[in-house]
Amino acid sequence: MRAAELFIEKKLDERRLAGNYRALKPESTLVDFCSNDYLGFAHSAVLKSKIDNEVKISGLISNGATGSRLLSGNSNYTDELEKYIALVHKSEAGLIFNSGYDANLGLFSSLPHRGDTIITDELIHASIIDGARLSYANRYIFKHNDLQGLEDKLKQAKGNCYVAIESVYSMDGDTPPIGEILKLTHKYNANLIVDEAHAVGLYGFGLIDEHLQNQVFARIVTFGKALGCHGAIVLGSNLLREYLINFARPFIYTTAAPVHQMAAIKMAYQFLKQSLTEIEMLRNNISLFKQKIKNNSTYPLIKSDSAIQCVVLKSNEKAKAVATDLQNNGLDVRAIVSPTVPIGGERIRICLHSFNTAEEIILLTNIINELINVG
Numbered sequence: 001m002r003a004a005e006l007f008i009e010k011k012l013d014e015r016r017l018a019g020n021y022r023a024l025k026p027e028s029t030l031v032d033f034c035s036n037d038y039l040g041f042a043h044s045a046v047l048k049s050k051i052d053n054e055v056k057i058s059g060l061i062s063n064g065a066t067g068s069r070l071l072s073g074n075s076n077y078t079d080e081l082e083k084y085i086a087l088v089h090k091s092e093a094g095l096i097f098n099s100g101y102d103a104n105l106g107l108f109s110s111l112p113h114r115g116d117t118i119i120t121d122e123l124i125h126a127s128i129i130d131g132a133r134l135s136y137a138n139r140y141i142f143k144h145n146d147l148q149g150l151e152d153k154l155k156q157a158k159g160n161c162y163v164a165i166e167s168v169y170s171m172d173g174d175t176p177p178i179g180e181i182l183k184l185t186h187k188y189n190a191n192l193i194v195d196e197a198h199a200v201g202l203y204g205f206g207l208i209d210e211h212l213q214n215q216v217f218a219r220i221v222t223f224g225k226a227l228g229c230h231g232a233i234v235l236g237s238n239l240l241r242e243y244l245i246n247f248a249r250p251f252i253y254t255t256a257a258p259v260h261q262m263a264a265i266k267m268a269y270q271f272l273k274q275s276l277t278e279i280e281m282l283r284n285n286i287s288l289f290k291q292k293i294k295n296n297s298t299y300p301l302i303k304s305d306s307a308i309q310c311v312v313l314k315s316n317e318k319a320k321a322v323a324t325d326l327q328n329n330g331l332d333v334r335a336i337v338s339p340t341v342p343i344g345g346e347r348i349r350i351c352l353h354s355f356n357t358a359e360e361i362i363l364l365t366n367i368i369n370e371l372i373n374v375g
């Protein structure tokens with residue numbers, strides 16, 4: 001065997017031994033308690049027909065974009081869509097990326113430079129960590145939602161300083177004290193960047209409303225979660241948009257998404273404006289879950305008001321065993337194991353949706369309550 005293959009085998013064996021080997025699973029037919037499709041948009045026949053109609057009436061006939069947006073891949077439709085989305089979010093401008101991962105990678109790798117500082121919450125998404133790593137800036141991490149910890153790091157910051165948070169954290173589902181964090185970033189002349197990936201949907205177009213948006217340096221909104229599509233936008237000033245077009249490598253060196261994907265995004269935005277009933281149904285399901293789940297001091301429920309609810313089971317084995325039990329009962333709940341979460345933080349992560357029925361949620365909570373009480 002070649003040395004490279006020996007290396008691969010060793011790394012995979014280490015993963016198996018640690019109980020965190022990753023493998024692709026076939027499509028699930030179980031009740032969805034794990035996807036980001038919070039409002040059911042990804043499978044909505046009504047939205048699908050709106051998208052088909054939009055593609056037809058707008059004459060979006062190409063199958064592929066044919067190149068990077070800086071070469072042959074741009075379209076008037078995409079330019080207009082960026083203006084429309086910026087308007088919806090009350091932002092001066094926006095730039096669409098092929099995914100949320102690309103958006104964060106592009107923003108955080110290109111903007112902070114050597115001598116600058118990036119400060120992130122310890123639970124920040126991997127795409128921001130990866131972007132920050134590519135930037136050569138100084139990097140600091142503060143304890144989750146810890147204002148004192150953030151202030152300590154702000155005091156040490158040099159150069160231009162960027163603070164990154166999520167408005168709903170993807171792993172814990174909780175929301176940071178955004179107002180307090182903004183006050184601190186103002187005090188230390190730092191720039192706040194907020195990833196709204198999991199806030200859009202339950203909280204309409206996000207938690208950074210018109211009062212806050214002028215004070216935030218940039219926002220990232222992803223289209224692959226509650227909007228049921230794919231892609232993302234960085235919202236900010238015209239200047240920032242021009243900068244990213246010039247320097248963000250995940251924007252520059254990639255084929256643009258096909259224009260029918262843009263039609264899907266536009267229709268999903270319009271659909272969200274009309275989806276007050278679905279948002280209400282999601283809120284009711286979150287309340288029902290929280291009402292029925294018993295908090296257990298050994299295996300605590302992480303405090304969250306969002307569609308993401310986690311029971312911490314403290315080991316890969318326990319998290320996987322509980323997830324398997326739930327799956328055997330027809331409920332698609334996934335274990336989140338280390339190293340995705342820190343050791344001791346292994347959990348089952350439940351994503352609630354507008355389309356989950358009360359019966360499904362009661363079955364889910366009954367089984368979890370029983371499994372974690374028997375130890």
Ligand SMILES: Cc1ncc(COP(=O)(O)O)c(C=O)c1O
Nearest residue numbers: 099100101125170195197222224
């Ligand atoms: C907070 C957050 N930001 C960014 C991303 C990446 O978005 P995408 O899935 O569109 O690449 C995710 C996806 O998991 C996320 O949870």
